[in-house]
Amino acid sequence: MNDTIQRRKNGERCNDLLQKILDAEEDPEDPLDDFVVFLHMGLFLQAGSETVSNTLSFCFIELMQNSLVYAKLVDELRDAFPSRDHMPDHETLRRIPYLNAVLNETMRMYLQAGQGIRRIIDKDVVLGGYLIPKERDLKQNLIVKGYFFQTKIIASTSQVARDPTVWSEPEKFKSERFLEEDVPIDAFMPFSSGSRNCIGKNYAYMEMRLALGILVHRFHFEFVLEQEVRISRMASTWSKSHRGALCK
Numbered sequence: 001m002n003d004t005i006q007r008r009k010n011g012e013r014c015n016d017l018l019q020k021i022l023d024a025e026e027d028p029e030d031p032l033d034d035f036v037v038f039l040h041m042g043l044f045l046q047a048g049s050e051t052v053s054n055t056l057s058f059c060f061i062e063l064m065q066n067s068l069v070y071a072k073l074v075d076e077l078r079d080a081f082p083s084r085d086h087m088p089d090h091e092t093l094r095r096i097p098y099l100n101a102v103l104n105e106t107m108r109m110y111l112q113a114g115q116g117i118r119r120i121i122d123k124d125v126v127l128g129g130y131l132i133p134k135e136r137d138l139k140q141n142l143i144v145k146g147y148f149f150q151t152k153i154i155a156s157t158s159q160v161a162r163d164p165t166v167w168s169e170p171e172k173f174k175s176e177r178f179l180e181e182d183v184p185i186d187a188f189m190p191f192s193s194g195s196r197n198c199i200g201k202n203y204a205y206m207e208m209r210l211a212l213g214i215l216v217h218r219f220h221f222e223f224v225l226e227q228e229v230r231i232s233r234m235a236s237t238w239s240k241s242h243r244g245a246l247c248k
C-alpha cells in the first residue's frame, strides 16, 4: 500500500478510492500524511469487505435452513427476471420487497460491526436514572494518574436488534417482519445512525442485492449433507462453525 501511495504521489493515476482521497487534498502546502492515507484505505478495506461477505454467508445459511423463505425468494426473482438470459440488474433488485426483507432480517440477526454506536458525550447526561458525567476523573487509576478523560458511551445495536420487547420471536429468522407496516425501524441500525453512520451503506446494499439476487436467480443451492452448522456469538459479532457451512 505504501508503494502504491508513493507511485500515485509521483504522478501515476487510477480511477479508484485512493485517487479520490489524494485528489481531495485541499492544501498542497499541507499534504495528507501518508500514514493517514494508509489508515483510510485500511479502514475502507476492513469495513467494506468482511461485513458484506459475512452478511451474505449468514444469509445463505438461513436460506438453506428455511426452505419456504428460499422458495419464496426464488419465485420473486424468477418473476422479476423470467428469462435466465436476463442478468438481474440493481435497479430492479432494489425494488424487490422480499429480497430486501431477507437481507434486512439477516442483518437484524447477524449484525456485523455489532460493537454498537460509540460516541463521546459533550455534556453530563442522565440515562435510565444514572448520571453519566462527561468526564471521568482517573486520579485513582494506578496507570493513568491525574487525567480527566472524556466518557465514551456505547449503545448496543445488537442487543436492540434482538430485544424481545420490540421484536416478536427475535431469535427466529422471519423475513416477513420487514414487509409489515409497523417495522420498529428505530431498533434496526445495522449501519449505525446519525451523522457518522456507515459511509458505505448504499454501496453495501447494492453489493448484497446483486450478489444474492444473481446467485439465487441463476443457481440452485442446497446444504452439503451431514455437516454440523454452528453459529455462535463472538464478542460483538457472530461466527460460523470452524469449517464454515458448505453449500453445493
Ligand code: HEM
Pocket: 043, 044, 047, 048, 049, 051, 052, 055, 111, 112, 113, 114, 117, 118, 190, 191, 192, 193, 196, 197, 198, 199, 200, 201, 203, 204
Ligand atoms: C453489511 C455491510 C456493512 C455494515 C453492517 C456496516 C456497518 C457499519 C457500522 C455499524 C459502522 C459504524 C458507524 C458509527 O460509528 O456510527 C460503519 C462505519 C464505516 N463503514 Fe460500514 N458497514 C458495512 C459495509 C461497508 C462498506 C461496503 C464500506 C465501504 C465500501 C463501509 C465503510 C465504512 C467506513 C469507512 C466506516 C467509518 C465511517 C466513519 O468513521 O465515519 N462499510 N459501518
